[in-house]
Amino acid sequence: MPGKLNNSNDTENVATHRSAAASSFLLEELAWKCTKNAIAVSQYLSAHELPQPSHEPDGPSSTLPKDAPPNVQRARQSLMDSALQLFQLAAGPSEFITNLAPGFQYVACLAWLLRFDIFHLVPASGTISYKDLAMAASKRANGAVDIPETRLKSIVRMAMTSALFREPEPNRVGHSATSALVARDADVHSWASYLSTRSAPTALSMTAAHDQFTPASVAKNETAYNVAFSTELPFFDHLSLDPANTAEFAGYMRNVTTSVGVDLKHLVNGYPWAELRSGLVVDVGGSTGNAAIALARSFPDLNFIVQDLPDNANAGRQAAETTLPNNILSRITFQGHDFTQPQPVAGADVYLLRMILHDWPDHVAITILKNLVPVLEKGTAKLLIMDTVLPAPGQVPNSVERIVRVRDLTMMQVFNSHERDLEQWRALLAAADEGLRLRQVTKPFGSAMSLLEVELDRDVQQDEEKEENWDISG
Numbered sequence: 001m002p003g004k005l006n007n008s009n010d011t012e013n014v015a016t017h018r019s020a021a022a023s024s025f026l027l028e029e030l031a032w033k034c035t036k037n038a039i040a041v042s043q044y045l046s047a048h049e050l051p052q053p054s055h056e057p058d059g060p061s062s063t064l065p066k067d068a069p070p071n072v073q074r075a076r077q078s079l080m081d082s083a084l085q086l087f088q089l090a091a092g093p094s095e096f097i098t099n100l101a102p103g104f105q106y107v108a109c110l111a112w113l114l115r116f117d118i119f120h121l122v123p124a125s126g127t128i129s130y131k132d133l134a135m136a137a138s139k140r141a142n143g144a145v146d147i148p149e150t151r152l153k154s155i156v157r158m159a160m161t162s163a164l165f166r167e168p169e170p171n172r173v174g175h176s177a178t179s180a181l182v183a184r185d186a187d188v189h190s191w192a193s194y195l196s197t198r199s200a201p202t203a204l205s206m207t208a209a210h211d212q213f214t215p216a217s218v219a220k221n222e223t224a225y226n227v228a229f230s231t232e233l234p235f236f237d238h239l240s241l242d243p244a245n246t247a248e249f250a251g252y253m254r255n256v257t258t259s260v261g262v263d264l265k266h267l268v269n270g271y272p273w274a275e276l277r278s279g280l281v282v283d284v285g286g287s288t289g290n291a292a293i294a295l296a297r298s299f300p301d302l303n304f305i306v307q308d309l310p311d312n313a314n315a316g317r318q319a320a321e322t323t324l325p326n327n328i329l330s331r332i333t334f335q336g337h338d339f340t341q342p343q344p345v346a347g348a349d350v351y352l353l354r355m356i357l358h359d360w361p362d363h364v365a366i367t368i369l370k371n372l373v374p375v376l377e378k379g380t381a382k383l384l385i386m387d388t389v390l391p392a393p394g395q396v397p398n399s400v401e402r403i404v405r406v407r408d409l410t411m412m413q414v415f416n417s418h419e420r421d422l423e424q425w426r427a428l429l430a431a432a433d434e435g436l437r438l439r440q441v442t443k444p445f446g447s448a449m450s451l452l453e454v455e456l457d458r459d460v461q462q463d464e465e466k467e468e469n470w471d472i473s474g
């Protein structure tokens, strides 16, 4: 009888209706969040007379300036998160696979467009016909390749659906804000090239690598990268065979190291360095000294020893001697040291490991830590690790979490290493020495990495965790 709820079919109908109501509520809630956060971002831009985001070729390359206040940055992050969820819900499970395909086609198109230099052949302002663009691309390749207009059109028009390029008038191509950025910024160009020709084939070889070696392999030359590029060499050794690849990777790294998420300001402002007074800091694996130099500029009473492999230490010393003023140079010493060997400097206040341990599988990371334990024995020295702490699933906005998890998988696919969550950090420290205590974990706002302060203490049990702010901008 209609309207009665007392048989099993009716109960099922009510349940279906309720869950439909819940999901329509979720759609509306997400749409409302999008609106609210879009207004917050847009109003901030207007109030500061900054350009609104746009796909026009002269549109801004970043939605917000790096120094936008945290609440506005959070609004942008939340906007991306809600928009992503809204798309997934609106598409529904039945269109999940359909919507995966554009992702890999975008990467395939990007590789092709870079290969035939389309980004530089489209004029910085104005448009070019597909016919002329195809001819220009063929000519750029010294006539060695014939690029059919129809193929070019298919590829560019696919790319356009991801906001790369535009067709403002029929059959004529112009730049969008994103393609214009790739065209004018050589490092972004290198980054795009590295992503489409190295990262993507590596990721797609993950299953083959786990078949060929074993999913548990921790060897540096048994990775997805090794399968993708048919080499037995570890990543950096293979890259160094070709100067062009090395240069491309350097451009990619410059983008990474100048991004907001890994800005050195988070190290400088994120730890009470001033409390050390006239202390000594050893930067273990400190490359050519960038972190030490930034700290030395802000804390005039601190001294530094930058340790790295001999070539890097020498390069750092030479660069420092020619570029740094004496009041900085006199406080920084460069030392060749292999961190898989015992630490030669005792008596420092802080031993810094910034972006070191995530490069290494557990057994090597444990060796690196064990080599520091004897110099922490005096009980006052701190070990300061600056690295990613993986969030629990759903702990941070999905728009953030998916980028952090890309880094985790990249570490696995290229180095047979991984990023670590807090439990894994604790386990790693305990495996190196039971007396290593994680005292404090802080994550400066906007930083992709956390600061983990560790002491050697065989009695105290309590750890303190500070607020985590998740933002991977940049």
Ligand SMILES: C[S@@+](CC[C@H](N)C(=O)[O-])C[C@H]1O[C@@H](n2cnc3c(N)ncnc32)[C@H](O)[C@@H]1O
Pocket (backbone or CB within 6 Å): 284, 285, 286, 287, 288, 290, 291, 307, 308, 309, 312, 337, 338, 339, 340, 353, 354, 355, 356
């Ligand atoms: C990702 S970089 C991090 C550099 C620096 N700590 C920073 O925050 O920019 C890793 C550094 O570890 C160094 N490295 C690699 N193996 C090493 C080893 N066995 N001993 C010392 N340094 C090493 C590399 O030369 C490189 O400078």
